[in-house]
Amino acid sequence: MNIRSVWRKVLYERQPFPDNYVDDRFLEELRKNIYVRRYEYWSVVFESAVVIQQLCSVCVFCVIWWYMDQGLLSPQKLCEVGLGFSLIGYLLFDLVDHGVGRKDSGRTRWDDLKSSLVFVAFTYGFSPVLKTLTESISTDTIYAMSVLMLLGHLVFFDYGANAAVVSSTLSINMAIFASVCLASRLPRSLHAFAMVTFAIQIFALWPSLQRKLRAHTPRIYICVTFLFGIFAMGGLLSISSVGALLFFVLLLSVTFLCPYCLIRLQLFKDNIHGPWDEAEIKEDLSRFLD
Numbered sequence: 001m002n003i004r005s006v007w008r009k010v011l012y013e014r015q016p017f018p019d020n021y022v023d024d025r026f027l028e029e030l031r032k033n034i035y036v037r038r039y040e041y042w043s044v045v046f047e048s049a050v051v052i053q054q055l056c057s058v059c060v061f062c063v064i065w066w067y068m069d070q071g072l073l074s075p076q077k078l079c080e081v082g083l084g085f086s087l088i089g090y091l092l093f094d095l096v097d098h099g100v101g102r103k104d105s106g107r108t109r110w111d112d113l114k115s116s117l118v119f120v121a122f123t124y125g126f127s128p129v130l131k132t133l134t135e136s137i138s139t140d141t142i143y144a145m146s147v148l149m150l151l152g153h154l155v156f157f158d159y160g161a162n163a164a165v166v167s168s169t170l171s172i173n174m175a176i177f178a179s180v181c182l183a184s185r186l187p188r189s190l191h192a193f194a195m196v197t198f199a200i201q202i203f204a205l206w207p208s209l210q211r212k213l214r215a216h217t218p219r220i221y222i223c224v225t226f227l228f229g230i231f232a233m234g235g236l237l238s239i240s241s242v243g244a245l246l247f248f249v250l251l252l253s254v255t256f257l258c259p260y261c262l263i264r265l266q267l268f269k270d271n272i273h274g275p276w277d278e279a280e281i282k283e284d285l286s287r288f289l290d
Helices: 041-047 048-068 075-096 099-104 109-132 139-156 168-183 189-216 218-237 241-268
Strands: none
Touching: 041 241, 048 075, 048 099, 048 168, 048 189, 048 218, 048 241, 075 099, 075 189, 099 168, 109 168, 109 189, 139 168, 168 189, 189 218, 218 241
16 A cells, blocks of 8 residues: 555545545644634623513413402402403504514404404304313322423423524423313302413513514513513512522522523633534525425
């Protein structure tokens, strides 16, 4: 074998070298951490607000269910308060961007009203079915399923990350499934109707308004997040002081400790890139699929 021959990194010609042979220039193309992002602490703290929002939403939902289950909150009062906040949020949704989003979507207020009426009528009509849907299932199983569904809602929720685990449809379906399970353990069918309606408001409509506030009015978004967190902790404090303390520690950790850990861990990244990486086709090949 002629070892002095010049090795070329090609596959279309035979060379007097083993298949696994590389020369001294092989590591010249080595690159480290070329895709590492540089984070700023307070920017990460701001981005963590969306996680705080969802944690507080789940907390408020559970507190409201507990109040209704104990007979401390009537379904009529919950429907009235929910309707009032929904109307306020609906007006804010248009005022934040001056109606630009509505014009782009092509939906009118009449379309929104029809959709709302259909949902309310459908939910109210099927509330007796929702109330008796899980009578054959034990209460412990219902509680376990609800906890798993709410955890799944938090895991699969769209926090703005481009990841395969994100699924907005799956997230909202798991939250609604948990609300149906918990609503079936309430005293009357009207309670079930109020609970499912409230679940739609807090798990579907509320995040939409928060995304709009986050994009157009960041300061108001932070204030709303802070007030929402206080409201959630206040509600939990009325049930359990230990639970409220643990929830407060969780919110502080997510808001301040986790961003700090994320930035510190960037120093330990050691990703290498080089000629051994798989080839990536960056050209648009959609024209060949027609």
